[in-house]
Amino acid sequence: QVQLQESGPGLVKPSETLSLTCTVSGGSISTYFWSWIRQPPGKGLEWIGYTYYSGSATYNPSLKSRVTISVATSKNQFSLKLRSVTAADTAVYFCARAGDILEFDLWGQGTLVTVSS
């Protein structure tokens, strides 16, 4: 059974870079689209971007200038970097798998990242 697990610091200082990794277990990362999605406290879901095992990536236009998503197929992992963070980037960050018709059929449990000095 495929599972996703986010990992990374839970506290990031303003203006610094948020870095998270999602580990895929029980299956290969070399298929499907792999995404990051976030949810600010008490608010809705926001798609951040996706990557494919080939390394190609597409980002939400509203975050594109600050985001990089990369994949490490040998480790069965993909990662998120969000630069120049502010308090508005405080959120639960989820990694997720997108299926054949672009539905998110598998989610990690999520990790809360707080931006604060």
Added chain:
Amino acid sequence: QSVLTQPPSVSGAPGQRVTISCTGSNSNIGAGYSAHWYQQLPGTAPKLLIYGNTNRPSGVPDRFSGSKSGTSASLAITGLQAEDEADYYCQSYDSSLSWVFGGGTKLTVL
């Protein structure tokens, strides 16, 4: 402001039927991209509830059903139960913006 529009809240008594709408545009649902629905219980990750407009993943009760018409989609829940109290999100793909979500609807079981 979300690309897909949902009502902020709906409510119903146990046993009743409720529907949640999701209004998109000609660049997402109206362009032929599927609508998908998620249920999010407090403190947990969203769970896929309906995919491809009308399909239920294994394990999802048939009390949940989805439909699509034009630029909109709907989620219906029949025989409402206390455990259905949660936030519900629609999602689709947009030709300009890639993956997009609705703002979410909080379902209260009275």
